[in-house]
Amino acid sequence: MQTTVLRIGTRGSPLALAQAHETRARLMAAHGLPEDAFSVEVITTSGDRIQDRPLSEAGGKGLFTKEIEEALLAGRIDIAVHSSKDMPTALPGGLALSAFLPREDPRDAFIGKTANSIMELPRGATVGSSSLRRQALILRMRPDIKVASFRGNVQTRLRKLQEGIADGTILALAGLKRLGLQSIVTDLMPLEKFPTAPGQGAICIESRIGDARVEEMLAAINHAPTAQALACERAFLAALDGSCRTPIAGYAVIDGDRLAFNGLVIAPDGRRAHGVSSEGSAVDAAELGRAAGEKLRRDAGAHFFDDWS
Structure with missing residues (x-):
């Protein structure tokens, strides 16, 4: 009988904890284990501590994973639960995304706060967002709007909105649903006009390569279509050398054994953008993503990236 506690590493925000608890619940159900067979270990990351400037200026995506990955490599935790869109495309040696x-x-x-949608906002209104992708897409829709940098977890950003710092903000629907806050949404952004970040909405689980016990446990809860979609999106990002400094959108849809992908790179002011679409077999997900990224880099040209990198 399984008696060893599986230690789950996570950030301490309400959303991160909700994701860790969902992972625990799925493992409990898959293996018939009680809740006390698991412990949730909260780890503060650099990204949590840095609140005075955009992450793109502080070092990028790895700021939300570095300390958790260090604990995983040191054996202080057995798995790490992340938001997939926070994950750098290159992982530390010895670690892998297992589920x-x-x-x-x-x-x-x-x-x-003052209007139900971006298009209904008055001229010169302010929208809060810390995401360069969202900022660029907002400006593409409404060049007259001011964009203010909003850092912090979901609750912090919503408090800033209530304090009147901005007329509206944009957050991932997935996170709001996991927190039971979807009722506050006043408008949903369609993917064709407001394409999503690679990995958005997907929870990933990181573990040590070669830890057979953990790999066996995680295999039971791995969702293959999501894994295929993320393999495509992460390969697309890697081909573009995507980081927090790069306004990139990309989303793969799995339909049976087929995959369809749409990607976009956009200048921070929203005035220039290049898109790419591809489809093929889902088993070739990573290759499709890589090829799409390379095509987009060729189509956009090196100067497009140099202008704002």
């Missing part, structure tokens, strides 16, 4: 939970709705959600 993905079923993806939640990946769309972005607008929460308006």
Whole structure:
């Protein structure tokens, strides 16, 4: 009988804890284990501590994973639960993404204070967002709007909105649903006009390569279609050398054994953008993503990236 506690590493925000608890619940159900067979270990990351400037200026995506991965490599935790869109494309040696939970709705959600949608906002209104992708897409829709940088967890950003710092903000619908806050959404952003970040809506689980016990446990909860979609999206990001400094969107849809992918790179001011679409067999997910990224880099040209990197 399984008696060893499986230690789950996570950030301490309400959303991160909700994701860790979902992972625990799925493992409990898959293996018939009690809750006390698991412990949830909260680890503060650099990204949590840095609140005075955009992450793109502080070092990028790895700021939300570095300390958790260090604990995983040191054996202080057995698995790490992350938001997939926070994960750098290159992982530390000895670690791998071993499982993905079923993806939640990946769309972005607008929460308006003075209007229900971006298009209904008055000229010169302010929208808060810390995401360069969201900022660029907002400006593409409404060049007259001011974009303010909103850092912090979901609750912090919503408090800033209530304090009147902005007229609206955009958050991932998946996170709001996991927190039971979907009722505050005033408008949903359609994927064709407001394409999502690679990995958005998907929870991933990281573990040590070669840890057979953990790999066996995680295999039981891995959602293969989500894993295929993320293999495509992460390969697309890697081909573009995507980081927090790069306004990139990309989303793969799995339909049976087929995969369809749409990607976009956009200048921070929203005035220039290049898109790519591809489809093929889902088993070739990573290759499809890599090829799409390379095509987009060729089509956009090196100067497009140099202008704002």
